[in-house]
Amino acid sequence: MQTVRNRVADILGIDLPIVQAPMNYIAGHALAAAVSAAGGMGVLGPNAGKVQGEEISMRERTLREFARIREVTDKPVGINVVVPDGENKAALMYARGTVEAAAEGGATAAFCVGGLQPMIFELIKEKGMKLIVRPLTPTVKNAREAQAMGADIFVATGYDAGGFLPSHHTGTFSIVPTIVDAVTIPVLAAGGINDLRGVRAAFALGAEGVYVGTRFIATNECAANDHAKELICKLSGSNLLYVDETQRSLPTEFAAEAYVKHRLAPTVPTTVDLVGALRTGMYDGEPDKGIVTVNTGIDVIRSVVPAAQVVSELMADFLRYADFLKAKASAEEATPKA
Ligand SMILES: Cc1cc2nc3c(=O)[nH]c(=O)nc-3n(C[C@H](O)[C@H](O)[C@H](O)COP(=O)(O)O)c2cc1C
Numbered sequence: 001m002q003t004v005r006n007r008v009a010d011i012l013g014i015d016l017p018i019v020q021a022p023m024n025y026i027a028g029h030a031l032a033a034a035v036s037a038a039g040g041m042g043v044l045g046p047n048a049g050k051v052q053g054e055e056i057s058m059r060e061r062t063l064r065e066f067a068r069i070r071e072v073t074d075k076p077v078g079i080n081v082v083v084p085d086g087e088n089k090a091a092l093m094y095a096r097g098t099v100e101a102a103a104e105g106g107a108t109a110a111f112c113v114g115g116l117q118p119m120i121f122e123l124i125k126e127k128g129m130k131l132i133v134r135p136l137t138p139t140v141k142n143a144r145e146a147q148a149m150g151a152d153i154f155v156a157t158g159y160d161a162g163g164f165l166p167s168h169h170t171g172t173f174s175i176v177p178t179i180v181d182a183v184t185i186p187v188l189a190a191g192g193i194n195d196l197r198g199v200r201a202a203f204a205l206g207a208e209g210v211y212v213g214t215r216f217i218a219t220n221e222c223a224a225n226d227h228a229k230e231l232i233c234k235l236s237g238s239n240l241l242y243v244d245e246t247q248r249s250l251p252t253e254f255a256a257e258a259y260v261k262h263r264l265a266p267t268v269p270t271t272v273d274l275v276g277a278l279r280t281g282m283y284d285g286e287p288d289k290g291i292v293t294v295n296t297g298i299d300v301i302r303s304v305v306p307a308a309q310v311v312s313e314l315m316a317d318f319l320r321y322a323d324f325l326k327a328k329a330s331a332e333e334a335t336p337k338a
C-alpha cells in the first residue's frame with residue numbers, strides 16, 4: 001500500500017510511519033495485531049498476555065502472543081526489550097531471552113528501552129531484526145552513541161509522555177529537533193501525540209514517524225481495564241498527580257495517597273513499586289489500588305475506538321496523499337498518448 005516514501009516506513013517494512021509504543025502488561029497481541037494490520041507497527045510490551053496465577057515461561061508466553069498475532073496478520077510486528085543501564089547480569093540475560101523468544105516468534109524489529117548494551121544490540125542484528133533505541137532520557141550524546149552502535153531508528157521522548165518520565169523535564173517540542181539535528185538516522189517523536197495535530201507538529205519538528213502510547217490505550221483492542229480507559233476519556237491532563245519523580249497518574253485512591261507522600265517528602269527515593277502499581281491500576285488488579293499513567297495531552301481523547309481508527313486518523317495526511325498518487329496514476333493511465 002505504501003506509495004509515500006518515508007525512511008521509517010521503509011526500514012520497518014510498514015505502510016504508515018506510526019508505531020504503537022509498547023506498554024507494560026496492556027500492549028498485548030490484540031493491539032499489536034490491529035495496528036500492524038492497519039499499516040502501522042504494533043509492538044508487544046513486556047508481560048504481554050500475562051494471566052494471573054498462570055505458570056508459564058517468558059519464552060512460551062511470548063510465542064503464544066506471536067501465534068495469536070499471526071492468526072490476524074502476517075505484517076511486521078515488533079517487541080519491546082528492556083535493556084539495563086549497567087552490568088545487571090540477570091536483567092541482561094532476561095533481555096537476551098526476550099530477543100531470542102521474539103525472533104523465534106517472528107518479530108521483525110526490537111524496540112529497546114533503557115541502556116545501550118552492545119551485547120543486546122549485536123544479538124538483535126544477528127537475528128536480522130531492526131534496532132530501534134529509546135533511552136528513557138534522550139540526549140545528543142546517547143543518540144549519537146546509539147547511531148554509532150548500529151541503531152536503525154532513534155526515539156526521542158519528551159516529558160509529555162506517559163509511562164516512566166525522562167529525567168530532564170524537556171518537552172517533546174524541544175527534544176525532537178535537538179535529536180534530529182544530532183543524528184542522521186531517522187527519529188521517531190514520542191510524548192503527547194494523540195491526534196493529527198500532534199503528528200503534523202512532530203513532522204514539522206523533523207521527526208520521520210510517531211511513537212504513540214497513551215492514545216492507543218483508549219482502543220477496543222488494548223488490554224487495559226475499562227476503568228483506565230474511562231478515566232482517560234473523562235479526565236484532563238490537569239488531573240495528573242506526580243506519584244513520585246518518575247511517574248504521573250490519573251487520580252486513583254492509591255495515586256492520591258502516593259502524591260501526598262511525595263509532596264511531603266519529595267527527596268525520599270520512591271517506595272512505590274510502579275510496575276506493580278501499573279499492573280494493578282491498568283490491567284488485572286483493583287484499579288483504585290494502582291496507578292493510571294498517561295500523557296499530559298489526554299484532553300483531546302474523548303472515546304474508546306478501534307485501534308485501526310486511531311491509525312487512520314493520525315495518518316490521515318499520508319492516506320490522503322496515497323489516494324492522490326493513486327488517482328493521479330490512474331488518470332495518467334487513462335489519458336490516450338499523443
Ligand atoms: C501505561 C504505559 C506503560 C508503558 N510501559 C512501557 C514499557 O513497558 N516499556 C517501554 O519501553 N515503554 C513503556 N511506556 C512508554 C511508551 O512506550 C511510550 O514511550 C510513551 O507512551 C509515548 O508517549 P505517549 O504516551 O505520550 O504517547 C509506557 C507508557 C504507558 C502510557
